[in-house]
Amino acid sequence: MNFYSNEDKFNIGVDCIVFGFDEDGLKLLLLKRNFEPAKGKWSLMGGFLNKQESVDDAASRVLSKLTGIDELYMEQLGAFGDVERDPGSRVVSICYYALINIDEQDKELVRKYNAFWISIDQVPELIFDHSLMVKKALQRLRRKASTQPVGFNLLPEKFTLPQLQRLYEAIYQVELDKRNFRKKMLSMKVLEKLEEKDKETSKRGAFYYKFNEDQYNKLVENGFSFGV
Amino acid sequence: MNFYSNEDKFNIGVDCIVFGFDEDGLKLLLLKRNFEPAKGKWSLMGGFLNKQESVDDAASRVLSKLTGIDELYMEQLGAFGDVERDPGSRVVSICYYALINIDEQDKELVRKYNAFWISIDQVPELIFDHSLMVKKALQRLRRKASTQPVGFNLLPEKFTLPQLQRLYEAIYQVELDKRNFRKKMLSMKVLEKLEEKDKETSKRGAFYYKFNEDQYNKLVENGFSFGV
DNA sequence: CCAAAAGTGTTATTAATACACCCATGC
């Protein structure tokens, strides 16, 4: 049974923006294309939707293919559907962005796809409408990170408060006051202080914390909302 | 030239959520389907993407077909792509929501499509994943309306402050304090008070205002952001 | 003259911002 047999059919693409964070700041995982079309140019990682999978599944598949990570934080950004957006052929693309802990990437895979981590303020021009996608993704990340605890997906499980602060500073491109930042973060009661210290980045060492998701969910049930 | 000829192809649907507002509150324009599939059930207005149009254009076309309005406030909500979402056939749907001034609708067209305005708190069960779409659209509208002046699209050009307050109360399903609401609205300096009064809804009459978009844009350039 | 909705200010509370010094440690 097919009610819509007279309707036009389209290729559906899935393009993925991968955010990462390290000591140098916020970064994107971009491909220097060694394949056609637009060989030699920079682009996002992409793929095509297959018949037997959902659009979300396709995005997961593409993201996992590049990063080796099966379960990651991922959100749909939206569909990009200009007629001429892809000169190769008419393709409607559904764009996703993912937040990953940069240490978890599979470096083999990343090399295989000729992908590189590029600082957010040094992103080159990208093919098609991919620059627009990145722009929107950054806006979305900023909005989202300011009202929901998604930023933690960019960090390892254990992180220090100075590290967390650098993350938010990288996302918003502003400098934050150390005392006010800590006060606010700790006041939300969703961070759990660990015994252990990170002695890598300073002599004194900074205490590790971890995000307590159960606690967060409990608070949300009672009307709490995260905000930085 | 077609680089992607081996890839699967899909029907792409466009589903549209139409918000309206009148004295009874916030409403949705829903279709009681007198056609297959799912004849007799409630659904959103939809259509299919055609080869020669962009996805945004398709949404505009569908919205205009139903409401008679060519230029309306419309935003993409996202793509819905579960394999089984439409039992009729595999269709990836891209959902939009629109905010219209309920007085501008073409009643003939609305009747033709067997569409009805349903209060937001009385929305029946909808076909496929349309209920999910509506849920997401409401969330989006709430977020959007609290940080950007999109609400004015639901009102006539001239509106009164009590009317505007009722609009926000309808969107957020809360009661607001009259004095605080006026103070905040007027403090943003984007409303222009008119000489004329609305004498319909009260004996004393309430002054009409209109949203000054130029003024708003100027303020935005200087870093202002709208917030209710 | 009265019912019904419009309009108007002040105070209290809470949240956001600004700001400077001591601490621990590896070298």
Added chain:
DNA sequence: GCATGGGTGTATTAATAACACTTTTGG
């Protein structure tokens, strides 16, 4: 012992929330 980054508290300001009476006018 000193350079480096980690950690802490208070005072000011701004935003939000709470709250009650007067005005206008059609019927």
